[in-house]
Amino acid sequence: MEVKFYLIAYGFLFVALITSFISLWKQFKYSLQLPVGAMLLALLALSLGLIQRSMTAGRLPFASLYEFTLLFVWGLLLLFMFVQRKIKSPLFNALVALLGVILLSCASTLPSETAPLMPALQSIWLQFHVFTAIVAYGAFGLSFCAGVVYLLKGRLKEKALGLALPSSEKLEEVLHWSVVVGFSFMTLVLITGAVWAEEVWGSWWSWDPKETWALITWLIYAGYLHARKSYGWTGEKAALMAVIGFAAVLFTLFGVSLLIPGYHSYL
Amino acid sequence: MRLAIYLLLVLAALAAIGSLIPQGQPHEFYRAYYGRPVGELIIFFSLHNIYRSWWFISLEGLLAVNLLLCTVRRLRQPKTLKEWGSLLLHLSLLVILVGATLSGALKRSIYVEMGTGDSLDLASYGFPGTTLTVEDFKIEYYPTLEPKQYISYVTLKTAQGKQIKKEIKVNYPLEFAGFKIYQVSYGWLLKGQVVSNDKTIPFELPDKKSLPLDEGKGVRLFFMFLPDYDEESKNLKSRSPLPRNPRLVSLLMQGHEILDVGVVHPGETAHLKEYSITFSSFRYYTGLEIKKDPAMPVVYAGFILLLGGLAMRYISNHQPK
Numbered sequence: 001m002e003v004k005f006y007l008i009a010y011g012f013l014f015v016a017l018i019t020s021f022i023s024l025w026k027q028f029k030y031s032l033q034l035p036v037g038a039m040l041l042a043l044l045a046l047s048l049g050l051i052q053r054s055m056t057a058g059r060l061p062f063a064s065l066y067e068f069t070l071l072f073v074w075g076l077l078l079l080f081m082f083v084q085r086k087i088k089s090p091l092f093n094a095l096v097a098l099l100g101v102i103l104l105s106c107a108s109t110l111p112s113e114t115a116p117l118m119p120a121l122q123s124i125w126l127q128f129h130v131f132t133a134i135v136a137y138g139a140f141g142l143s144f145c146a147g148v149v150y151l152l153k154g155r156l157k158e159k160a161l162g163l164a165l166p167s168s169e170k171l172e173e174v175l176h177w178s179v180v181v182g183f184s185f186m187t188l189v190l191i192t193g194a195v196w197a198e199e200v201w202g203s204w205w206s207w208d209p210k211e212t213w214a215l216i217t218w219l220i221y222a223g224y225l226h227a228r229k230s231y232g233w234t235g236e237k238a239a240l241m242a243v244i245g246f247a248a249v250l251f252t253l254f255g256v257s258l259l260i261p262g263y264h265s266y267l
Numbered sequence: 268m269r270l271a272i273y274l275l276l277v278l279a280a281l282a283a284i285g286s287l288i289p290q291g292q293p294h295e296f297y298r299a300y301y302g303r304p305v306g307e308l309i310i311f312f313s314l315h316n317i318y319r320s321w322w323f324i325s326l327e328g329l330l331a332v333n334l335l336l337c338t339v340r341r342l343r344q345p346k347t348l349k350e351w352g353s354l355l356l357h358l359s360l361l362v363i364l365v366g367a368t369l370s371g372a373l374k375r376s377i378y379v380e381m382g383t384g385d386s387l388d389l390a391s392y393g394f395p396g397t398t399l400t401v402e403d404f405k406i407e408y409y410p411t412l413e414p415k416q417y418i419s420y421v422t423l424k425t426a427q428g429k430q431i432k433k434e435i436k437v438n439y440p441l442e443f444a445g446f447k448i449y450q451v452s453y454g455w456l457l458k459g460q461v462v463s464n465d466k467t468i469p470f471e472l473p474d475k476k477s478l479p480l481d482e483g484k485g486v487r488l489f490f491m492f493l494p495d496y497d498e499e500s501k502n503l504k505s506r507s508p509l510p511r512n513p514r515l516v517s518l519l520m521q522g523h524e525i526l527d528v529g530v531v532h533p534g535e536t537a538h539l540k541e542y543s544i545t546f547s548s549f550r551y552y553t554g555l556e557i558k559k560d561p562a563m564p565v566v567y568a569g570f571i572l573l574l575g576g577l578a579m580r581y582i583s584n585h586q587p588k
Contacts, residue, residue, distance in 0.1 A: 115413070116409045116411070116413055116415065117415075118413070118414065119414055119415065119416050119417055119436075119437035119438070120437055120438070122415070122416060122437065122438055123438040125438075180581055184577050184581055187573065187574075187577055188574075191570045191573065191574065194566075194570070195567075195570070198563070199438055199439075199440060200437060200438045200449075201449070202376065202440065202447065202449040202451075202556050202558045204370075204563075204566060205367065207282075207285065207286075207290065207318045209286040212282050212283070212285065212286040213283070213286060215279075215282060216279040216282050216283055216286075219275045219276070219278060219279040219282075220275075220276070220279055222275055223272050223275045223276050223279075226271060226272050226275070227272055230269075230272075231269075248279075256286070260286060260287070
């Protein structure tokens with residue numbers, strides 16, 4: 001049943017993706033509401049799947065890369081629900097749905113067994129660490145989508161899709177808001193991780209690849225925030241930085257787990 | 268300020284390089300793995316130890332100085348809660364960097380392996396008058412026999428004559444008088460003796476270790492413990508990690524060549540060539556890390572200030588309109 005819920009979520013995300021693409025080309029009745037509604041249903045189905053998984057495993061689904069990838073999509077969709085009203089852009093909706101589809105596809109290739117928690121994960125810090133990471137990653141995902149819309153907007157002719165694109169100010173605002181949320185929660189991820197590492201490994205910072213890449217992500221977004229504040233980098237450069245930041249996020253999550261051996265090898 | 272942004276990004280790039288090159292390996296590893304010229308370059312620029320290299324630390328120092336200057340500049344003019352938050356945020360990062368530096372200079376830690384029942388005088392490790400005794404070691408398993416928790420039961424005798432009985436578990440280190448003891452590792456200790464030509468060599472070795480017998484010829488005994496020997500299997504393997512059917516496997520080796528193999532119960536003797544190996548007993552050892560880091564409160568204070576600064580800086584009605 002759990003996997004069926006994910007499939008349903010996948011289906012709804014696909015519906016959202018296709019309907020929002022169609023509405024880019026041709027507006028129709030409820031062309032904005034339909035994709036958002038489909039994504040809300042996807043969020044619900046995903047939540048049910050995760051609840052089911054928690055009940056089967058007897059713990060929160062906070063332990064493996066498979067589980068975190070599902071939670072990543074969950075956080076992305078949840079935050080999207082708060083933000084979508086502010087910009088009302090079919091292209092933005094389509095990108096968020098596409099990111100959700102891609103992440104769920106990635107999850108389906110990962111080992112999905114519900115293993116019991118190994119001794120190193122038997123800690124209250126696991127809950128804080130992963131919860132803050134869900135919010136941080138979801139927010140960075142949104143900032144990436146807003147950044148891509150911004151970059152596309154500069155390259156598309158005003159006539160093609162022109163009507164469907166939100167104003168640069170609105171986009172920039174959503175981009176900045178999601179980076180601020182992501183950055184704040186990423187700070188919490190790093191702090192909870194450090195306190196936990198001190199309790200479990202006896203060292204609050206050890207340049208483990210996962211730690212290092214989480215810090216790299218944090219530094220890139222810190223760079224974005226400073227550039228914006230001091231030089232008013234609000235245009236394409238800022239959007240590009242949000243895209244680069246998200247590449248670091250994805251590498252921290254998948255690249256480091258799959259390519260580099262380290263303490264965080266919890267597949 | 269422009270410098271700060273470049274420093275952030277340069278440090279990020281360097282940290283990335285460090286994460287992609289295996290750190291802290293011997294020099295030969297880099298020459299073999301990357302080939303001569305690249306390997307030499309890696310060693311020359313300390314890319315194999317990047318986070319401790321003078322230039323990485325100098326850049327961190329530069330960032331700290333930059334932070335300090337920015338903070339001092341801000342100190343004169345904060346008016347709103349937001350500005351105070353920003354000030355606190357930058358100040359807290361400085362506190363964390365200072366904590367990290369102090370930690371690097373003052374942290375002392377040692378790793379010890381102790382058999383159950385063993386005692387260790389911690390005087391030589393910088394804790395005079397303190398004795399640590401491992402009373403017992405236990406592994407909790409899930410029904411699937413996957414490990415759930417590793418527990419060392421210890422007694423700590425202090426210089427004041429106090430006796431403290433505690434459990435040390437993964438994620439639950441023992442904290443006492445400024446130091447912490449962590450559960451890090453465990454294994455089996457195998458005890459017995461080897462007799463050959465009237466020579467008796469008693470041994471007590473951790474699992475999967477070798478006992479040299481004839482250094483000249485390179486002859487040694489390699490010991491392996493099977494806690495739950497699977498008699499039906501053709502291979503030497505254990506059915507479970509529980510000591511239900513214990514055996515000692517002794518491999519008589521010369522170089523990489525296996526000369527003879529013996530598998531015996533506790534109390535039995537195996538005869539391999541001219542050597543008689545008696546397996547008398549086995550017990551757990553626990554691997555503990557004993558650590559003292561007087562800089563930790565500074566780091567944690569930095570974390571708390573950082574959280575406070577972040578809240579003041581961003582929580583004040585930050586919503587997309």
